[in-house]
Amino acid sequence: MPKALPVVDVSAPICCDPVSAAPMADADALELALRLKALADPVRIKLMSLLLTSEDGAVCTCDLAAAVGLAESTVSHHLTQLRKAGMAESQRRGMNVYHRARTDALDALRVVLDPNCCR
Template sequence: MPKTLPMVDISAPICCAPVSAAPLDDDTALEIALRLKALADPVRIKLVSILLTDTGDGICTFDLATAVGLTEATTSHHLGQLRKAGMVAPD
């Protein structure tokens, strides 16, 4: 059964102070690196793009898989990586 995954509220700050404000501590550097790593795949960037343009009705994994031309299992894997990075949240 397809799952609907809402986007995380992007109006709230998801990061730290600007990088130029001061040298990053280890935890902050790791957090930023994990988010960048999650976006280091073109499929994941496309998934985020699709989710950001959703009209609010929600998008199921089947529709996302069709949009990116992958199986639902592979799409779910990519969504899982985005979820681990705090970029999407399960419904």
């Protein structure tokens, strides 16, 4: 069974200066690695793609499960890992839970990896 991701403080902005700015401190490298580890799964990448391209902005767990062909409980597990890493957020609406990508966290991650990206 894979190890669970340690909880990353998602209330704080991403950890550090760009990796190309200076050698990275151990704590900063760990925080960045945990965020990248959360994305290092094909199902989670597909879920992020679905969230980022959603016209409504938020997508129900049931719709995400149907789109990736997995049980809702499995999709919920993957979304929990993305939430712990600060890449997604969730909101309960009645009996359903709706999810959206945290684009600010993804933008911050992109800047840490390559500050000249996408300019």
